[in-house]
Amino acid sequence: xxxxxxxxxxxxxxxxxxxxxxxxxxxxxxxxxxxxxxxxxxxxxxxxxxxxxxxxxxxxxxxxxxxxxxxxxxxxxxxxxxxxxxxxxxxxxxxxxxxxxxxxxxxxxxxxxxxxxxxxxxxxxxxxxxxxxxxxxxxxxxxxxxxxxxxxxxxxxxxxxxxxxxxxxxxxxxxxxxxxxxx
Amino acid sequence: xxxxxxxxxxxxxxxxxxxxxxxxxxxxxxxxxxxxxxxxxxxxxxxxxxxxxxxxxxxxxxxxxxxxxxxxxxxxxxxxxxxxxxxxxxxxxxxxxxxxxxxxxxxxxxxxxxxxxxxxxxxxxxxxxxxxxxxxxxxxxxxxxxxxxxxxxxxxxxxxxxxxxxxxxxxxxxxxxxxxxxxxxxxxxxxxxxxxxxxxxxxxxxxxxxxxxxxxxxxxxxxxxxxxxxxxxxxxxxxxxxxxxxxxxxxxxxxxxxxxxxxxxxxxxxxxxxxxxxxxxxxxxxxxxxxxxxxxx
Numbered sequence: 084x085x086x087x088x089x090x091x092x093x094x095x096x097x098x099x100x101x102x103x104x105x106x107x108x109x110x111x112x113x114x115x116x117x118x119x120x121x122x123x124x125x126x127x128x129x130x131x132x133x134x135x136x137x138x139x140x141x142x143x144x145x146x147x148x149x150x151x152x153x154x155x156x157x158x159x160x161x162x163x164x165x166x167x168x169x170x171x172x173x174x175x176x177x178x179x180x181x182x183x184x185x186x187x188x189x190x191x192x193x194x195x196x197x198x199x200x201x202x203x204x205x206x207x208x209x210x211x212x213x214x215x216x217x218x219x220x221x222x223x224x225x226x227x228x229x230x231x232x233x234x235x236x237x238x239x240x241x242x243x244x245x246x247x248x249x250x251x252x253x254x255x256x257x258x259x260x261x262x263x264x265x266x
Numbered sequence: 267x268x269x270x271x272x273x274x275x276x277x278x279x280x281x282x283x284x285x286x287x288x289x290x291x292x293x294x295x296x297x298x299x300x301x302x303x304x305x306x307x308x309x310x311x312x313x314x315x316x317x318x319x320x321x322x323x324x325x326x327x328x329x330x331x332x333x334x335x336x337x338x339x340x341x342x343x344x345x346x347x348x349x350x351x352x353x354x355x356x357x358x359x360x361x362x363x364x365x366x367x368x369x370x371x372x373x374x375x376x377x378x379x380x381x382x383x384x385x386x387x388x389x390x391x392x393x394x395x396x397x398x399x400x401x402x403x404x405x406x407x408x409x410x411x412x413x414x415x416x417x418x419x420x421x422x423x424x425x426x427x428x429x430x431x432x433x434x435x436x437x438x439x440x441x442x443x444x445x446x447x448x449x450x451x452x453x454x455x456x457x458x459x460x461x462x463x464x465x466x467x468x469x470x471x472x473x474x475x476x477x478x479x480x481x482x483x484x485x486x487x488x489x490x491x492x493x494x495x496x497x498x499x500x501x502x503x504x505x506x507x508x509x510x511x512x513x514x515x516x517x518x519x520x521x522x523x524x525x526x527x528x529x530x531x532x533x534x535x536x537x538x539x540x541x542x543x544x545x546x547x548x549x550x551x552x553x554x555x556x557x558x559x560x561x562x563x
Contacts, residue, residue, distance in 0.1 A: 131294040155323030164478035177287045
């Protein structure tokens, strides 16, 4: 009985300390909607992102209210009518780097990366695959990716009243400067 | 007991992936709780004819065309009021997120107006909780009708009218916002001695969202001072808002001929029950004059 308890506790406490973890709280995400009648761009420079270079786990947390638009009205409508940030304040991505064997996190350079995971926006979760790159320099990992998302997949509908002003598919750009987590 | 522990240990091994991801997520200690300000209590700066607590964001300019026709009970000769028109053109600019300045001209009494709206309290949740949004709205109007029309040569001071309002609103849910609007209208000169120079009124209003882009609005101004109430009616308006991004279209029916508060709060003569109802619309368009700093290039 006691002999079993010990390994259980070891597993419990050992898991969090596996590997080297990198983190940022000021990551950048921007998105772009290219519709016939209107181009919309929004930027967020308060994004949380963390990477575990041992396991390849990669997580992102976005506060939807922190997106800034060129027009204040767009920002209001984005939060109020489309992502409903009162009900769904954050978007979350939980994924894993698929090509860990091709990336040497201890050797500076740029490595292509494939990340697959679950993206949750507006209360809807979708499997997402993003290709990007890790640029490794001394004490810093830059993770960037560009990928499209379909609004309909996340339960965000575009009423006919604004047809032509919002694209069905948004282009997402991410850029994270990850720093080693200090213990 | 042993079996349970073994199963527990195994399930831990297999749930390691989710466990580790959540563990990474836990690194985002989200710091102190922030204040979240309530936004979009109303679609635009007016409920129907009267002001709402909303004001343009810093650097935004709103152009508003307010137009209404004549009473529908005037029959086919006036094409049910459609032959008659009262119109106001106005601009409203957000100096800051809490201060709006405005100018306008309305054909009713050929009145020029200048106004100011200041948000004093903002409804919020989170770190700082505030149950209501409270704004002040003040306006000065100048009647510029020609002396020939008025039959008296008024001094400038006699042509001035003033409106002071406290706008108190609460967004109860994403759909429902209600507003109370204690108002004081002061007219330097009134038509007869039975009219009050000062007219106190209590405005009430609200909006209910039918969809994300459409709302139904109701607005009622109850005149508190008795002198003026004798031959003047309380103003009642029912509106329907359609928001299409940069534009808001407000379609309404009302018993008030005036457009600015100084004119419609104490000066409404229409009787709903007798069919003194007119159709009107407000068209607002928002222009961005100053972009946020992230977009300055």
